[in-house]
Ligand SMILES: [Ca+2]
Ligand SMILES: [Ca+2]
Ligand SMILES: [Ca+2]
């Protein structure tokens with residue numbers, strides 16, 4: 001091998017090791033996460049975060065959050081799902097374009113009858129706005145629920161449709177067009193009672209009408 005290329009390669013390796021050592025020393029020193037900065041030298045990138053801003057408070061455990069532009073005004077909004085003290089609520093938080101200052105206004109999308117453990121966003125009915133899919137705990141019959149965005153996401157509750165039930169807690173939900181027919185289908189992941197099952201729910205093109213998803217286990 002060309003001795004010059006070997007030396008250059010060795011220098012690159014040493015430079016990477018030095019960067020890692022500097023970053024580790026900062027982390028070990030116990031500085032708060034938002035103060036962590038990687039030193040910009042030898043190929044390291046600077047990554048830093050400002051202090052966090054309180055968007056708002058739920059009155060019970062927030063189990064999951066998702067981001068998407070619910071009102072199509074160009075900025076991402078937030079959806080959170082909560083436990084019992086919040087009436088098992090799905091909450092839409094409206095960004096006013098200044099996400100890192102002040103509280104955000106909130107709208108109750110609707111209530112489950114038990115803890116809502118998982119949430120994701122996607123346009124289920126292809127009408128141009130993001131809808132919500134959530135997964136629930138036992139008191140909701142382990143239900144996957146589709147919430148229809150009626151184009152005014154920050155006023156009034158949203159219509160809901162029960163997609164189908166798992167045999168245990170729905171800990172995770174995701175969306176994708178599994179059969180390439182032009183609409184988003186749903187995948188859910190379950191806790192122990194469903195044999196830790198992954199379930200694919202087929203969207204038949206009318207996701208807002210009851211019982212129009214077909215589950216495949
Ligand atoms: Ca928005
Ligand atoms: Ca939609
Ligand atoms: Ca809609």
Ligand SMILES: [Ca+2]
Pocket residue numbers: 176177178179180181182183184185203
């Ligand atoms: Ca599909």
